[in-house]
Amino acid sequence: MISNLRRSVPSRLGLVITFGLAALAMIYLSYSLPRLLPGDFVTTMYSSSNVTLTAEQEAALRAYYTEEPGFGHYLVKLFRLDWGFSYAFLTPISTLFFSALPWTLLLLGTANVISMIIGFVSGVEAAWRPNSRLEKGMVGGMTIIEGIPEISTGVILLVVFALKLQWFPAAGGETAYAELSLYAWFADVGHHLALPLATLVLAYFPGNFLLTRNSMMMVIKAPFVTTARAKGLCARRVRYGHAARNALLPLVTRFGLRLAFMVTGALVVETIFSYPGLGTVLFNAIQVRDVPVIQAIVLVSSLMVLMIILGLEVVYRMIDPRIANAH
Amino acid sequence: MHIDIRQTLFRNPWFVIGFTLALLFTAMTLLGPPLAPFDPWDISFTPISPPSARHFLGTNDGGQDIFSELLFAVRNTFAFGLLSGLVALGLGVMIGLAAGWFRGFVDMILMRIADVLLAIPAIMILILTAALFRPSPWLLALILSGLMWPSISKAIRAQTLTLRESLHVRAAAQIGGGNWYIIRRHLMPEMFPLYLVGFAAKARIAMFMEAALAFLGLFDPSRKSLGMMIGYALKYYYMDIWWNWLLPPIVCLSLLIMTVTFLAISLERVLDSRLKDALGA
Numbered sequence: 207m208i209s210n211l212r213r214s215v216p217s218r219l220g221l222v223i224t225f226g227l228a229a230l231a232m233i234y235l236s237y238s239l240p241r242l243l244p245g246d247f248v249t250t251m252y253s254s255s256n257v258t259l260t261a262e263q264e265a266a267l268r269a270y271y272t273e274e275p276g277f278g279h280y281l282v283k284l285f286r287l288d289w290g291f292s293y294a295f296l297t298p299i300s301t302l303f304f305s306a307l308p309w310t311l312l313l314l315g316t317a318n319v320i321s322m323i324i325g326f327v328s329g330v331e332a333a334w335r336p337n338s339r340l341e342k343g344m345v346g347g348m349t350i351i352e353g354i355p356e357i358s359t360g361v362i363l364l365v366v367f368a369l370k371l372q373w374f375p376a377a378g379g380e381t382a383y384a385e386l387s388l389y390a391w392f393a394d395v396g397h398h399l400a401l402p403l404a405t406l407v408l409a410y411f412p413g414n415f416l417l418t419r420n421s422m423m424m425v426i427k428a429p430f431v432t433t434a435r436a437k438g439l440c441a442r443r444v445r446y447g448h449a450a451r452n453a454l455l456p457l458v459t460r461f462g463l464r465l466a467f468m469v470t471g472a473l474v475v476e477t478i479f480s481y482p483g484l485g486t487v488l489f490n491a492i493q494v495r496d497v498p499v500i501q502a503i504v505l506v507s508s509l510m511v512l513m514i515i516l517g518l519e520v521v522y523r524m525i526d527p528r529i530a531n532a533h
Numbered sequence: 534m535h536i537d538i539r540q541t542l543f544r545n546p547w548f549v550i551g552f553t554l555a556l557l558f559t560a561m562t563l564l565g566p567p568l569a570p571f572d573p574w575d576i577s578f579t580p581i582s583p584p585s586a587r588h589f590l591g592t593n594d595g596g597q598d599i600f601s602e603l604l605f606a607v608r609n610t611f612a613f614g615l616l617s618g619l620v621a622l623g624l625g626v627m628i629g630l631a632a633g634w635f636r637g638f639v640d641m642i643l644m645r646i647a648d649v650l651l652a653i654p655a656i657m658i659l660i661l662t663a664a665l666f667r668p669s670p671w672l673l674a675l676i677l678s679g680l681m682w683p684s685i686s687k688a689i690r691a692q693t694l695t696l697r698e699s700l701h702v703r704a705a706a707q708i709g710g711g712n713w714y715i716i717r718r719h720l721m722p723e724m725f726p727l728y729l730v731g732f733a734a735k736a737r738i739a740m741f742m743e744a745a746l747a748f749l750g751l752f753d754p755s756r757k758s759l760g761m762m763i764g765y766a767l768k769y770y771y772m773d774i775w776w777n778w779l780l781p782p783i784v785c786l787s788l789l790i791m792t793v794t795f796l797a798i799s800l801e802r803v804l805d806s807r808l809k810d811a812l813g814a
Contacts, residue, residue: 228649235658239665349547349798353791355741357748357763358783365775463684466654467738473656474745478767492664492749500664504657511654 225516229509236505237280240497289506294496302487302499303506309379310483313399314472317406318461324407325414326457330450332415333422345419348412356471360405360478367401374401377480402479409471417460422453451525458522462515469511541803548803551795554788558611565608569601573757581769584777591777593762594769599778605757607785613674613743614793618736621678622728625685630716632686633693644690647683655680656742663751670743670752677739685731692724726804733797737790744786759786 259267283289289299332341368376375381379398386394425431426449434448476485484503491499542548561568571578571588576595584591590599628647632640658680659673668676696702696719705715746752747760754761759782766779 224645224648225652227645228652231649232653232657236661239661349795350791352798353794354787355744355790357744357760358787361763361767361779361783365770365779369770369775463651466652467656469654470656470742470745474748477749488660489749492660492751495664497664500660504661508654508657512652515652 221516221519225512229512232505232508232512233281233284234277236501237277240501284505289502290498292491292496292499294491294494295499299499299502303484303503306482306484306487309481310472310476310485312395313402313406313476313481313483314468316399317403317410320403321407321411321414322457322461325411326418326450326454328411329415329418330422330445330453333419333426333453334445336423336426341419344415348415351408352412352416354408356405356409356475357478359408360402360475363401363405364478374398379482398481402475402481405475405478406472409475410468413464414457417457418453421456422449425449425452428452455522455526458518458525462518465511465515469507538804542799545799545803547795548799551792551799554792555796558607558789558792561604562608562611565604569598569604571598571601573597573601573605574755581772581774590781591774593765593778599762599781602757602762603781603785606759606762606782607789609670609757610740610743610747610759610786610789613670614736614740614789616671617674617678617681617739617742618732619678620675621681621735621739622685622732624678625682625731626689626721626724626728628682629686629689630693630720633690634697634712634716634720640690643686647686650680651683653680655738656745659742659746660749660751663746667753670756673746674739674743677742678735681735681738685727685735688727688731689724692727693720696720696723726800729800730797730804733793733800737793737797740786740789740793759789 287300289303291297292299292302295302328344332344335341364376367373375398379395380391381394381398384394428449431444431449434444439447472483473485473488475481476483477489480486484507488500488503490496491503543552574597576597578588578592578598580592580594582588582592588598588600590603593599593602628643632643655677659677662668662676663673702715702719705719710718743758744760744763747756747758748764750761750764752758752761762782763779763786766774766782770779
């Protein structure tokens with residue numbers, strides 16, 4: 207049974223090579239795709255945007271885009287945070303990016319931590335009481351919630367709690383131009399965060415619950431759990447100290463796989479609540495076809511996802527005693 | 534000891550609900566155009582009028598009949614999910630079989646590519662291609678399946694590695710069965726349950742992606758889609774349109790995604806345990 211849980215573990219070098227290749231593939235795509243466009247980049251992209259250019263602006267842009275910097279040059283510019291200039295927002299893209307990033311990290315980070323904790327604890331408790339009414343009800347409820355996409359939850363929460371009941375603000379990350387003391391500002395940010403956070407937690411935690419429950423069901427039957435019970439340890443110690451520690455592993459492994467997909471939901475939720483994060487910036491850029499901004503956000507956020515997954519692999523090695531002792 | 538899979542499946546409530554909904558949506562997809570009372574692109578009606586006997590769900594800001602729009606939107610989202618899921622399944626099965634059966638160099642190359650693709654967020658590549666090239670939705674569905682196959686092929690590869698050591702496959706190789714013969718006659722049929730689970734899981738992701746892309750405004754605006762209807766309706770949320778314009782596409786999208794989720798989960802529960810017993814894995 208336990209051997210099912212063990213997965214083939216690639217070496218540390220293999221891991222770094224895989225992620226390096228993934229990062230290179232993304233950077234190369236973002237470098238080469240615009241160059242594959244038929245005709246002239248400036249005419250094709252700027253004629254279809256909502257921006258009108260003067261003759262000299264157009265000439266300058268054409269000169270900028272026709273100079274062929276090559277892939278190496280592109281890489282250097284990427285690392286120097288020189289990602290170009292947004293023509294719709296009239297700011298350097300890196301400024302735009304780094305002013306939106308904290309909001310996204312706040313939203314996604316809190317949502318993931320909360321849904322991990324709730325999902326894990328409820329999953330462990332449900333698996334501890336197999337075939338009870340509570341467990342069956344929870345599994346059924348979670349299966350239904352798992353089927354509701356973030357778009358729907360977000361819009362329903364927005365309409366009910368922000369528009370009808372008016373308990374929470376409908377848009378933004380903080381009250382604009384409000385001169386607040388530090389504590390009032392924290393409360394204000396929390397107030398704005400509540401609805402998008404609730405949407406994401408509702409989207410993420412059923413998956414965590416079902417995953418924890420399933421792996422916990424397998425662990426519970428393992429001989430070491432029986433040994434722990436036979437030693438006369440208290441029930442909570444057996445549950446969390448012995449069994450749940452092993453059920454935690456699949457949660458961490460699968461998190462990396464799910465993260466690449468979770469980004470989609472976060473984009474949509476930020477847009478629904480006009481939360482000032484990367485998703486909203488990306489949405490606004492798509493609306494005015496601001497291609498340099500779209501390109502930069504797509505590239506840099508994918509690279510960040512890659513880095514997070516790589517970091518998780520390292521964490522996984524640390525919390526799994528079998529791997530930690532093997533190396 | 535023979536267990537009738539069909540009977541076991543239809544005793545699972547999740548499967549029954551999912552199956553019924555899937556039939557309903559298939560009917561809606563096939564019969565959508567003749568059922569629609571109006572042309573969904575006809576803009577000759579009074580904009581933003583409430584529901585009436587003539588327009589079940591009223592009209593939108595462009596003066597188009599919302600009910601007809603909804604029928605066409607469900608059709609598009611459903612078809613996108615099915616196509617993307619099917620192609621991803623085909624790719625995943627072929628690549629997984631090739632990697633698991635031939636092993637060695639082929640396996641290493643294919644699985645390294647799979648690892649790379651698994652780490653890349655698919656939505657980002659779709660956004661980039663959609664914003665730059667404005668490809669047709671079908672092409673986007675194909676690109677999505679080109680990014681989704683790795684998790685299927687990993688599961689198929691793992692099963693193939695177990696199966697290739699089983700007695701009947703070794704016997705088939707002993708009597709001189711070729712690679713293609715063994716793959717087609719012995720490996721492919723035996724892993725059928727895995728296909729259903731993989732397909733449902735991928736179709737679910739694809740439908741959600743389609744809705745998200747349409748919501749963000751990355752498709753041709755004249756193409757009806759649930760995500761786009763939600764996006765447009767949300768712009769008028771301050772008017773009293775939320776229950777006749779905003780709610781129907783939300784309910785349809787949730788039901789669509791629930792359908793595939795229920796099917797995926799019930800198939801996994803029913804077939805996976807059988808699979809484990811059958812293969813002794």
